[in-house]
Amino acid sequence: xxxxxxxxxxxxxxxxxxxxxxxxxxxxATEAPKEAFERRAEMTSMITKDMFKLRxxxxxxxxxxxxxxxxxxxxxxxxxxxxxxxxxxxKIVKIPEDEYVEYQKLIELSQHLWEEAKETNDWDxxxxxxxxxxxxxxxxxxxxxxxxxxxxxxxxxxxxGMTIDIYDEFFGALKKDLVPFxxxxxxxxxxxxxxxSKDAFDPDKQKDFCNYLMGVFDFNQDRGLMKESVHPFxxxxxxxxxxxxxxxxxxxxxxxxxxxxxELGHALYEQQIDSKWNDTLLSxxxxxxxxxxxxxxxxxxxxxxxxxxxxxxxxxxxxFPTQLKDVSVNDFYRNVNKVESSLIRVEAxxxxxxxxxxLRYEIEKKLFNNEITVDELPTVWNDSMEEYLGIRPETDRxxxxxxxxxxxxxxxxxxxxxxxxxxxxxxLHTMKQELDLEKLVKDNEIEQVNAWLKDKIHxxxxxxxxxxxxxxxxxxxFNPTYYIEYLKEKYTExxx
Amino acid sequence: xxxxxxxxxxxxxxxxxxxxxxxxxxxxATEAPKEAFERRAEMTSMITKDMFKLRxxxxxxxxxxxxxxxxxxxxxxxxxxxxxxxxxxxKIVKIPEDEYVEYQKLIELSQHLWEEAKETNDWDxxxxxxxxxxxxxxxxxxxxxxxxxxxxxxxxxxxxGMTIDIYDEFFGALKKDLVPFxxxxxxxxxxxxxxxSKDAFDPDKQKDFCNYLMGVFDFNQDRGLMKESVHPFxxxxxxxxxxxxxxxxxxxxxxxxxxxxxELGHALYEQQIDSKWNDTLLSxxxxxxxxxxxxxxxxxxxxxxxxxxxxxxxxxxxxFPTQLKDVSVNDFYRNVNKVESSLIRVEAxxxxxxxxxxLRYEIEKKLFNNEITVDELPTVWNDSMEEYLGIRPETDRxxxxxxxxxxxxxxxxxxxxxxxxxxxxxxLHTMKQELDLEKLVKDNEIEQVNAWLKDKIHxxxxxxxxxxxxxxxxxxxFNPTYYIEYLKEKYTExxx
Numbered sequence: 001x002x003x004x005x006x007x008x009x010x011x012x013x014x015x016x017x018x019x020x021x022x023x024x025x026x027x028x029a030t031e032a033p034k035e036a037f038e039r040r041a042e043m044t045s046m047i048t049k050d051m052f053k054l055r056x057x058x059x060x061x062x063x064x065x066x067x068x069x070x071x072x073x074x075x076x077x078x079x080x081x082x083x084x085x086x087x088x089x090x091k092i093v094k095i096p097e098d099e100y101v102e103y104q105k106l107i108e109l110s111q112h113l114w115e116e117a118k119e120t121n122d123w124d125x126x127x128x129x130x131x132x133x134x135x136x137x138x139x140x141x142x143x144x145x146x147x148x149x150x151x152x153x154x155x156x157x158x159x160x161g162m163t164i165d166i167y168d169e170f171f172g173a174l175k176k177d178l179v180p181f182x183x184x185x186x187x188x189x190x191x192x193x194x195x196x197s198k199d200a201f202d203p204d205k206q207k208d209f210c211n212y213l214m215g216v217f218d219f220n221q222d223r224g225l226m227k228e229s230v231h232p233f234x235x236x237x238x239x240x241x242x243x244x245x246x247x248x249x250x251x252x253x254x255x256x257x258x259x260x261x262x263e264l265g266h267a268l269y270e271q272q273i274d275s276k277w278n279d280t281l282l283s284x285x286x287x288x289x290x291x292x293x294x295x296x297x298x299x300x301x302x303x304x305x306x307x308x309x310x311x312x313x314x315x316x317x318x319x320f321p322t323q324l325k326d327v328s329v330n331d332f333y334r335n336v337n338k339v340e341s342s343l344i345r346v347e348a349x350x351x352x353x354x355x356x357x358x359l360r361y362e363i364e365k366k367l368f369n370n371e372i373t374v375d376e377l378p379t380v381w382n383d384s385m386e387e388y389l390g391i392r393p394e395t396d397r398x399x400x401x402x403x404x405x406x407x408x409x410x411x412x413x414x415x416x417x418x419x420x421x422x423x424x425x426x427x428l429h430t431m432k433q434e435l436d437l438e439k440l441v442k443d444n445e446i447e448q449v450n451a452w453l454k455d456k457i458h459x460x461x462x463x464x465x466x467x468x469x470x471x472x473x474x475x476x477x478f479n480p481t482y483y484i485e486y487l488k489e490k491y492t493e494x495x496x
Numbered sequence: 497x498x499x500x501x502x503x504x505x506x507x508x509x510x511x512x513x514x515x516x517x518x519x520x521x522x523x524x525a526t527e528a529p530k531e532a533f534e535r536r537a538e539m540t541s542m543i544t545k546d547m548f549k550l551r552x553x554x555x556x557x558x559x560x561x562x563x564x565x566x567x568x569x570x571x572x573x574x575x576x577x578x579x580x581x582x583x584x585x586x587k588i589v590k591i592p593e594d595e596y597v598e599y600q601k602l603i604e605l606s607q608h609l610w611e612e613a614k615e616t617n618d619w620d621x622x623x624x625x626x627x628x629x630x631x632x633x634x635x636x637x638x639x640x641x642x643x644x645x646x647x648x649x650x651x652x653x654x655x656x657g658m659t660i661d662i663y664d665e666f667f668g669a670l671k672k673d674l675v676p677f678x679x680x681x682x683x684x685x686x687x688x689x690x691x692x693s694k695d696a697f698d699p700d701k702q703k704d705f706c707n708y709l710m711g712v713f714d715f716n717q718d719r720g721l722m723k724e725s726v727h728p729f730x731x732x733x734x735x736x737x738x739x740x741x742x743x744x745x746x747x748x749x750x751x752x753x754x755x756x757x758x759e760l761g762h763a764l765y766e767q768q769i770d771s772k773w774n775d776t777l778l779s780x781x782x783x784x785x786x787x788x789x790x791x792x793x794x795x796x797x798x799x800x801x802x803x804x805x806x807x808x809x810x811x812x813x814x815x816f817p818t819q820l821k822d823v824s825v826n827d828f829y830r831n832v833n834k835v836e837s838s839l840i841r842v843e844a845x846x847x848x849x850x851x852x853x854x855l856r857y858e859i860e861k862k863l864f865n866n867e868i869t870v871d872e873l874p875t876v877w878n879d880s881m882e883e884y885l886g887i888r889p890e891t892d893r894x895x896x897x898x899x900x901x902x903x904x905x906x907x908x909x910x911x912x913x914x915x916x917x918x919x920x921x922x923x924l925h926t927m928k929q930e931l932d933l934e935k936l937v938k939d940n941e942i943e944q945v946n947a948w949l950k951d952k953i954h955x956x957x958x959x960x961x962x963x964x965x966x967x968x969x970x971x972x973x974f975n976p977t978y979y980i981e982y983l984k985e986k987y988t989e990x991x992x
Contacts, residue, residue, distance in 0.1 A: 016542025020516035023523050034718040036737035039774070043733070046512025050546070222530040237539070241532035278535070 114407035151368035154412030189495035203248035234266035265298030272458035282462035292420020357418035422483035610903035647864035650908030685991035699744035728755035730762035761794030768954035778958035788916020853914035918979035
């Protein structure tokens with residue numbers, strides 16, 4: 001059979017497997033009964049095995065490497081698909097199958113152990129597994145036999161083209177400019193007049209408000225939905241089925257609101273991707289970083305702007321008439337931008353957030369460069385917290401054990417959170433030359449912002465690399481200056 | 497490889513496919529966004545194809561037929577699995593693959609067409625497809641080359657061992673005894689004092705009451721859940737993940753309550769099946785008829801009993817304090833057992849329900865015996881309605897187009913509804929010799945009823961045929977007398 005036809009056929013099969021696994025994952029994260037877990041793992045492993053077998057089959061390799069040999073004769077779409085896939089395949093086929101299976105088992109087991117270790121604040125319980133996970137990752141990178149630093153290879157897996165050099169420059173700038181700025185805000189900043197962030201707000205009414213937000217952001221509810229889960233996330237199978245979650249904490253109303261707007265950012269990106277990529281390996285957003293740039297754009301640049309609350313505070317007050325009687329737009333705006341030194345990344349404010357990421361990046365870099373051992377992680381973590389944020393976790397639960405990523409072997413993922421946020425400021429700089437964003441937000445015409453992002457970024461799906469995309473949209477390569485300037489300007493105005 | 501080991505491996509793979517398809521189906525029936533449909537069909541077809549390929553593969557046939565040859569040396573479980581599977585396989589492998597695929601496509605298309613035809617009351621739109629479906633079913637039965645009447649073969653597919661002879665005797669008894677009895681109730685029955693069935697009841701509070709019912713029936717919520725869907729149904733992947741739905745109609749509160757109890761019956765059956773059958777082809781309830789016997793037992797024999805409402809009417813009144821102030825237990829009991837001639841099967845009361853089924857059985861029998869054509873169905877339907885229930889549908893939507901089954905090619909399914917209901921009365925007869933059911937219901941100790949049913953029926957899963965099971969539980973073969981007596985006694989007491 002024609003190689004191209006065979007490739008498409010195998011890709012569709014992979015997509016079928018991925019599709020059903022995605023639905024099962026959605027189900028398990030949002031509603032499956034507690035005791036369904038064990039059997040689910042057994043059943044889905046049948047599909048996972050089929051998927052792995054397909055991808056490592058001689059047939060699939062013949063097709064991908066066969067097409068790679070005639071790369072110059074392929075159209076742009078297929079060319080990019082084959083280049084991406086060949087890069088992945090080069091790695092996968094070098095891992096001995098039994099080690100791959102062993103690693104998958106380790107990962108699955110470790111995530112449960114991590115949960116328990118976190119709950120019981122027991123670092124020792126998790127440490128051995130983490131050591132093994134790190135060792136496996138180093139060994140796999142060795143197998144790949146690529147002439148580059150191990151951590152560079154990991155970074156590229158989560159954001160195509162990113163390197164230690166680029167991140168060092170980025171985080172170096174943050175350390176130089178942002179750490180002292182945060183210190184200044186924390187010591188000299190004007191205090192809030194009121195603080196409603198920990199007041200009680202009826203969860204059912206929070207839900208009503210989040211439903212209202214779906215309308216505000218013009219999310220297409222015939223092609224997606226919002227639900228509830230412990231950890232908010234966005235999930236998609238294709239542009240006509242994009243779902244996201246938020247969570248309702250009675251005593252932390254901003255959690256549901258900003259999780260919802262954050263995930264709406266991811267979800268709008270996915271809904272606006274052209275369906276012509278559906279059957280290709282270029283479906284979905286192009287990278288972690290670009291995805292995060294969209295979620296942060298909606299969450300922070302729109303959702304934490306004064307213009308936004310000028311329009312929507314009345315609705316919020318209507319939803320919660322008693323709690324907010326005397327709160328002005330300005331006071332509320334300062335509330336949603338409250339800066340504080342906090343221990344937990346996912347609860348950090350816009351200004352201190354990147355420092356949490358910087359800490360993780362530095363630790364991962366040293367770990368993969370053999371400068372520190374897993375054993376030293378808790379101390380290194382706590383020392384860095386003190387240095388950057390002026391507070392020291394009293395427990396590992398609030399320190400090194402707080403995030404799931406490492407238990408899943410995801411090293412190189414964290415930096416994309418800060419990178420994406422920085423991308424969003426760079427994109428904002430361009431957008432402002434073409435759109436009056438503040439006016440659109442005030443006029444409640446966010447669909448025009450969506451249209452701009454669709455045209456510049458979303459519709460391309462994965463057909464352009466993050467580097468290409470950023471260059472085409474903003475006219476320059478990644479430049480962290482916009483981000484630092486954006487933060488300084490916004491928080492100077494609010495606090496100093 | 498050892499045949500037994502290979503068989504188990506292939507069964508587990510089939511179960512993996514079935515598991516993910518089940519989850520996707522649950523998702524699509526309870527929450528998936530509207531426009532997700534098309535892509536879902538494309539994606540799940542990848543899995544369906546794999547599943548069909550596995551089952552018709554030479555490897556699978558070699559294993560099943562190979563084990564069949566050594567049937568006498570197999571343990572009881574494997575023996576029953578292989579006998580069942582060989583019987584199915586004998587049929588499946590005789591259908592040419594291209595015709596099977598064509599039929600699957602026809603079925604998928606027809607279900608949509610049926611929906612449209614029902615909505616627009618347009619029989620002609622659906623008729624041609626139904627003709628093709630019937631023709632395919634007749635042709636397939638021909639391929640099977642089994643020495644039996646075509647409709648007997650269809651009946652056996654939905655209830656192992658059932659035949660036209662047995663059903664003819666059953667429905668003959670219903671026609672002789674029940675039709676005139678229903679006529680008498682409808683003309684001479686004492687009218688209800690109050691009728692709250694069409695009053696407005698807040699759907700959110702209906703939901704609260706259904707949640708309460710889960711507790712009453714001792715449904716394990718760590719191993720299942722209740723949700724909402726347009727058509728209530730029960731769904732299970734294994735005993736630790738059993739889910740069901742109900743629906744909340746503001747002006748028909750009994751819909752949510754009795755759908756919930758009915759589905760709870762199915763769900764309790766599935767939850768109580770021994771997990772030792774999980775990895776075998778004997779997992780799940782043993783047949784449609786036995787399943788329906790359980791759902792009807794809970795819905796009608798418990799849920800529509802006076803004892804039940806003596807205990808739970810207070811809670812119902814607490815949930816809806818204004819609507820039911822002056823309604824006595826006896827009036828309420830008569831309300832939930834209101835008898836009327838109605839056009840729609842799924843809304844029919846306990847007494848007239850089997851007549852709806854009888855009508856469908858007779859039509860299917862004639863259709864497969866070439867006594868009537870698809871063209872004549874609307875007229876035959878309406879004439880029978882007039883004969884059995886004294887009313888004539890004014891539209892096909894309220895007549896021949898009302899049910900989904902035929903559009904899905906399910907001929908031989910309907911009679912199991914009435915059969916199961918009749919089984920439940922026969923089982924009740926035995927139960928009463930061992931348990932004081934009325935007292936247990938009054939003492940709110942339904943878990944003891946569950947325990948009895950688990951011990952006698954549920955835990956066996958599919959390891960016994962419906963015939964064996966009924967014989968072992970009740971000491972005799974299927975005997976419709978119990979059912980007719982039960983109905984006459986109950987409704988004489990209420991109405992005459």
